[in-house]
Amino acid sequence: MVSIPETTISSSNGRRTIPLIGMGMATDKEGSDKVKAAVLEAIKVGYRHFDTAALYGTETAVGEGIVEALRQGLIKSRAELFITTKLWCNSAEGHLVLPAIKRSLQNLGLEYVDLYLVHWPLKQNQDEIKIPIPKESIAAINIKDVWEGMEKCQTLGLTKSIGVSNFAPRRIEEILSFAKIPPAVNQVEMNPIWQQKKLNEFCKKNDILLTAYSPLGASGTIWGHNRVLECDVLQDIAKYKGKTVAQISLRWIYEQGVSFVVKSFNTKRMKQNLDIFDWSLTEEELNKISHIPQRKHIYLNGSVVTEPNDVTAEIDADLSYQ
Numbered sequence: 001m002v003s004i005p006e007t008t009i010s011s012s013n014g015r016r017t018i019p020l021i022g023m024g025m026a027t028d029k030e031g032s033d034k035v036k037a038a039v040l041e042a043i044k045v046g047y048r049h050f051d052t053a054a055l056y057g058t059e060t061a062v063g064e065g066i067v068e069a070l071r072q073g074l075i076k077s078r079a080e081l082f083i084t085t086k087l088w089c090n091s092a093e094g095h096l097v098l099p100a101i102k103r104s105l106q107n108l109g110l111e112y113v114d115l116y117l118v119h120w121p122l123k124q125n126q127d128e129i130k131i132p133i134p135k136e137s138i139a140a141i142n143i144k145d146v147w148e149g150m151e152k153c154q155t156l157g158l159t160k161s162i163g164v165s166n167f168a169p170r171r172i173e174e175i176l177s178f179a180k181i182p183p184a185v186n187q188v189e190m191n192p193i194w195q196q197k198k199l200n201e202f203c204k205k206n207d208i209l210l211t212a213y214s215p216l217g218a219s220g221t222i223w224g225h226n227r228v229l230e231c232d233v234l235q236d237i238a239k240y241k242g243k244t245v246a247q248i249s250l251r252w253i254y255e256q257g258v259s260f261v262v263k264s265f266n267t268k269r270m271k272q273n274l275d276i277f278d279w280s281l282t283e284e285e286l287n288k289i290s291h292i293p294q295r296k297h298i299y300l301n302g303s304v305v306t307e308p309n310d311v312t313a314e315i316d317a318d319l320s321y322q
């Protein structure tokens with residue numbers, strides 16, 4: 001079984017470890033049984049960090065997978081796992097944060113999560129999780145209110161750490177200007193096609209762990225593309241080194257000093273995605289990758305998640321920072 005390297009992030013108990021690779025739990029095709037089976041399989045091959053969200057509808061199945069893993073003795077205690085979930089936009093208001101994390105914990109069957117993230121800097125003026133969010137119910141987030149709610153979740157012990165997702169530097173700076181507990185993590189789109197060099201520098205300077213999502217471009221999903229797996233530069237390097245393009249992408253991300261969450265429910269690919277630690281990229285290979293033309297893919301405007309309006313356009317513009 002592969003042992004995944006860890007780093008530390010700030011938490012309610014000082015610095016806590018977080019595995020640098022997490023298993024993504026967003027799926028547009030697999031049902032609960034597959035999600036539960038994937039959790040068990042992932043634990044068997046060495047994953048200890050699972051990344052879910054209220055949006056994904058997979059919290060319950062992740063919780064069931066954890067119960068089964070304990071029952072089968074694959075892990076001795078829940079404390080061996082690192083569980084991340086996220087606050088969806090329909091609860092992005094100060095007084096709705098605590099009820100939202102409590103719902104997530106109930107779904108997961110857990111007393112605490114390890115990391116709770118504000119999923120997007122966006123508020124949905126509706127109770128239900130309705131996708132796509134109609135443009136008339138998309139509003140600007142009051143981040144001070146929401147962040148105070150997040151801090152309360154940590155203070156009450158419902159999460160060990162708090163952070164954000166899809167936040168650009170200026171929005172993080174706003175949080176830092178009033179936060180009692182600064183964000184420990186910022187989870188964003190990142191891969192060799194969208195390298196996030198400046199955001200990475202910004203996060204490092206502010207002791208925020210950047211976590212890459214869609215590290216393979218989410219190939220094969222309704223929100224993804226094939227431009228990472230079909231990139232010529234990555235294909236040439238993969239061929240030369242006898243690795244897969246996925247491994248080259250993941251190794252490159254790892255070498256940027258960040259963490260990542262990658263989704264595979266297939267045992268062979270789960271293992272392949274962990275097999276990136278006993279080899280490295282050369283200076284020349286890194287140099288070639290640094291010259292790949294950059295293209296962001298995840299835009300809220302016109303995405304599967306939101307109808308376009310001014311608020312989503314502003315978030316997209318913010319996140320185009322490079």
Ligand SMILES: NC(=O)C1=CN([C@@H]2O[C@H](COP(=O)(O)OP(=O)(O)OC[C@H]3O[C@@H](n4cnc5c(N)ncnc54)[C@H](OP(=O)(O)O)[C@@H]3O)[C@@H](O)[C@H]2O)C=CC1
Pocket residue numbers: 023024025026027051052119165166187188212213214215216217218219220221224244246247261262263264265266269270272273
């Ligand atoms: N905070 C946010 O806004 C977002 C967070 N996320 C999080 O990040 C996680 C990972 O990102 P995601 O968008 O799922 O995309 P990924 O880049 O992880 O790609 C997942 C896709 O790639 C396939 N795949 C996995 N491994 C390989 C491989 N070695 N070779 C070829 N294909 C492979 C998977 O299929 P298969 O399962 O069949 O292997 C799946 O279709 C999500 O699951 C979610 O937890 C994602 C998007 C946004």
Ligand SMILES: O=C[C@H](O)[C@@H](O)[C@@H](O)[C@H](O)C(=O)O
Pocket residue numbers: 026053223298299300303304305
């Ligand atoms: O187009 C946008 C994407 O679908 C994105 O909003 C979702 O993928 C979501 O953030 C997630 O976490 O999975």
